[in-house]
Amino acid sequence: MRITFAAASAGRSLYGGVVRRMVSSFAALVLVAGCGGGGGSGTTLEPGPMVTGFTFTAESAVSEGGDVDVRYTCDGEDVSPALLWEGVPDGTSELAVAVDDPDAPGGTFTHWLAWGIDPGVTRLPEGVPADSMTPGLPILRQGRNDFGRMGYGGPCPPRGEEHRYIFRLFALDGAVDLEAGADRSAFDEAVGPHVLAEARLTARYTRP
Numbered sequence: 014m015r016i017t018f019a020a021a022s023a024g025r026s027l028y029g030g031v032v033r034r035m036v037s038s039f040a041a042l043v044l045v046a047g048c049g050g051g052g053g054s055g056t057t058l059e060p061g062p063m064v065t066g067f068t069f070t071a072e073s074a075v076s077e078g079g080d081v082d083v084r085y086t087c088d089g090e091d092v093s094p095a096l097l098w099e100g101v102p103d104g105t106s107e108l109a110v111a112v113d114d115p116d117a118p119g120g121t122f123t124h125w126l127a128w129g130i131d132p133g134v135t136r137l138p139e140g141v142p143a144d145s146m147t148p149g150l151p152i153l154r155q156g157r158n159d160f161g162r163m164g165y166g167g168p169c170p171p172r173g174e175e176h177r178y179i180f181r182l183f184a185l186d187g188a189v190d191l192e193a194g195a196d197r198s199a200f201d202e203a204v205g206p207h208v209l210a211e212a213r214l215t216a217r218y219t220r221p
Contacts, residue, residue, distance in 0.1 A: 053122035054159050054197040056113060058204065061183060061211030066100030069182065069214045073097050074139060081178055081218040087169035088220060092140040093125065098182055102210045105132040105184040109204050114168065116176040123197045124178065125165045126156030128189050128204065141165060154193040156200050163194060168218040175219040184210040 074094035075081055083089040101108070109128035115121050127141070134151045143155060143164030160166040170176040185207040191199060 053114070053117040053120035055120040056111070056123070056197060057201045058111070058181075058208075060213075061208040063212075064100070064102050064184075064210040067102055067182075067184060067210050068098065068100060068212045069180065070097045070099055073214070075178075075180060075214065075216040077214040077216070079216050081168050081216045086167040086218055086220075089167070091165075091167040093137070093165035093167075095137065095139040096180065096182070097136040098212055099135060100212075101132050101135070102184050104186055105209060106187050106207075107185050107189065108132055108134065109183040109185060109189065109200075110137070111181045111183070111200070112165070113179045113181065114170070114176050115179060116170070116174070123156075123159045124167065125158060126195070126197065126200050127153050128156075128185075128191060128200070129154045132184070154191070156191075156193070156195045156197070159197070170218065170220055172220045175217055178216050178218060180214050180216070182212040183208050184212075 069077075073096050074085070075096075082094070085092060085094045096110070107128065108130035110125060110130070111123065111127075112125040113121050113123055127137075130137075130151055130153045137151060137153075141150060141153075141155075141164065143162070155164045157163055158166040168176065168178050183204060185204065186209040187207045189203045189207065191203040195203070
């Protein structure tokens with residue numbers, strides 16, 4: 014009986030050690046993927062035509078070539094920045110937004126997908142929640158980012174690495190038939206054929 018008990022104890026100890034190592038490894042992988050260190054879904058959307066006058070304005074909370082304020086990142090409040098634009102081209106049926114990190118080692122990492130924005134809208138306020146039906150906000154639908162969550166997920170690169178964050182605004186010549194919660198692949202497939210023009214800005218962030 015003692016021998017059997019000892020063997021069983023050793024087995025449980027060995028099994029427990031294996032499980033602990035597996036859990037630790039899984040947690041490490043989740044942390045790396047969650048910080049944009051891998052697991053990007055990629056994108057098939059080529060740059061759209063750059064139409065004169067269709068651009069983000071200087072009043073946007075992020076600016077071309079500037080640094081993303083920590084408020085809009087995983088190190089801050091992780092809320093979406095205010096975005097303002099002008100010059101929506103004639104023939105636009107709706108607008109869509111995508112925010113990408115092309116420097117993630119696992120492929121382009123998607124931080125935000127939104128569509129169904131009325132072409133008469135010229136701004137998105139700070140802190141758009143995952144619930145697109147919030148009173149006082151432009152009506153829009155949002156997809157699932159590469160963190161696996163609905164709505165916006167801020168920059169969160171591996172510490173010490175500077176990553177670029179590309180804010181893409183698409184003017185679409187037709188309505189997008191896409192349900193809220195769609196992933197990047199579905200977004201690209203639905204949006205791609207309708208891109209009339211694109212405005213973009215690129216900002217940077219390095220975690221302290």
